[in-house]
Amino acid sequence: MTATLDFQAAALGLQAQRAKVLASNIANADTPNYQARDFDFSVALAQAAQATAHSPTEPVRTHPAHLSGTGTTAPAPVLQYRQPLQPSLDGNSVDLDTERAAFAENSVRYEASLRFLNGQIKTMLTAINGQ
Amino acid sequence: MSLFKIFDVSSSAIAAQSQRLNVVASNLANAESIAGPDGQPYKARQVVFQTQSLGADPAAAGVKVAQVVQDDTPARRIHDPSNPMADADGMVTMPNVNPVEEMVNMISASRSYQTNVDVMNTAKSLLQKVLQLGT
Numbered sequence: 492m493t494a495t496l497d498f499q500a501a502a503l504g505l506q507a508q509r510a511k512v513l514a515s516n517i518a519n520a521d522t523p524n525y526q527a528r529d530f531d532f533s534v535a536l537a538q539a540a541q542a543t544a545h546s547p548t549e550p551v552r553t554h555p556a557h558l559s560g561t562g563t564t565a566p567a568p569v570l571q572y573r574q575p576l577q578p579s580l581d582g583n584s585v586d587l588d589t590e591r592a593a594f595a596e597n598s599v600r601y602e603a604s605l606r607f608l609n610g611q612i613k614t615m616l617t618a619i620n621g622q
Numbered sequence: 623m624s625l626f627k628i629f630d631v632s633s634s635a636i637a638a639q640s641q642r643l644n645v646v647a648s649n650l651a652n653a654e655s656i657a658g659p660d661g662q663p664y665k666a667r668q669v670v671f672q673t674q675s676l677g678a679d680p681a682a683a684g685v686k687v688a689q690v691v692q693d694d695t696p697a698r699r700i701h702d703p704s705n706p707m708a709d710a711d712g713m714v715t716m717p718n719v720n721p722v723e724e725m726v727n728m729i730s731a732s733r734s735y736q737t738n739v740d741v742m743n744t745a746k747s748l749l750q751k752v753l754q755l756g757t
Contacts (some may be wrong), residue, residue, distance in 0.1 A: 503629055507624035508681060510748075514628040514741050515683040520734055522671040561686035570681060574633075592735065605751055612663050612756045 493615075499608040501539040505532065507599040508568060512593040516573075516585050524582040527590065532601040535568035542566065625752075627682045632738040634674060634684030639735040641687050642669045654718040656707050664717040666693035666724075679724045691717040693718055 512528055519525040550557065575584035645667050652664040672688035695718045703712030 504624065510679045510745065511624055511631065511679075513626050514631045514745070515681065517741055518631045518685050519671075519683055520737070521639075521730065523671050525673055525683075528681075579633055587737065591740075594741060594744070598748060601748055602751060605748075605755065609755055615730055616756075 496611055497543045499523045499604050502536055503537050503604045508595055509597050520585045520587050527585045529552055529573055530568040530570050539562045557560055625745050625749050629705055630676050631682050631684050632742045636736045638671055638685040638687050643667050646732055648717045648726050649724050655717055663697055663715045666719045678718045681741045701731055
């Protein structure tokens with residue numbers, strides 16, 4: 492019944508992960524030799540959606556009365572290095588404007604995923620209440 | 623919850639930037655100190671930032687101040703025979719603090735500080751929205 496929520500939940504998890512990567516880039520904007528990183532969101536989301544659809548992982552059951560769950564583990568997104576637009580002398584490849592823009596965009600997308608999720612939950616609650 | 627890690631990352635950056643600001647303040651305050659406790663003119667100090675991994679997660683990279691180094695640029699020397707610290711030629715050795723460089727450093731540190739506070743605020747408001755999920 493909650494399978495429709497899985498896609499938005501996976502997107503939410505990846506957006507939180509991306510926010511963390513971008514926050515690390517912003518935090519290290521002045522660190523010598525730090526290389527800015529990011530991952531391809533669409534590839535990561537496709538992988539996560541495939542993982543939830545096709546390869547459910549079975550939890551270990553030590554008793555016959557235990558339920559067989561269908562938890563899934565999506566592979567962690569592959570971190571890549573950003574191509575610096577304007578390389579700096581100290582070897583740091585963080586462009587603060589790019590990172591801030593990406594962080595703001597990611598935050599809006601995170602909020603959008605939350606709203607979709609909220610809408611789906613509301614729809615389900617309406618069906619449950621039957622009013 | 624992945625978003626909580628952002629607080630660790632950004633707060634490490636804020637701590638590092640405030641230490642940098644502290645060093646700038648001490649350099650500017652001592653820009654004219656011709657004699658320190660050891661009798662030598664003050665030497666400018668600079669912080670060295672280093673990436674600090676937070677836990678096993680490769681995605682979360684914080685910052686720390688690896689060390690505070692002394693600036694080894696040659697000291698400024700001015701001609702002032704009336705100064706009690708003047709040598710036989712009437713030259714006084716001044717600290718090697720470059721006020722222009724320090725001001726640029728200060729602006730850069732304060733901008734980075736603000737950006738990291740913004741990141742933390744965004745993460746906080748997103749987490750608050752997560753708490754309201756389904757209500």
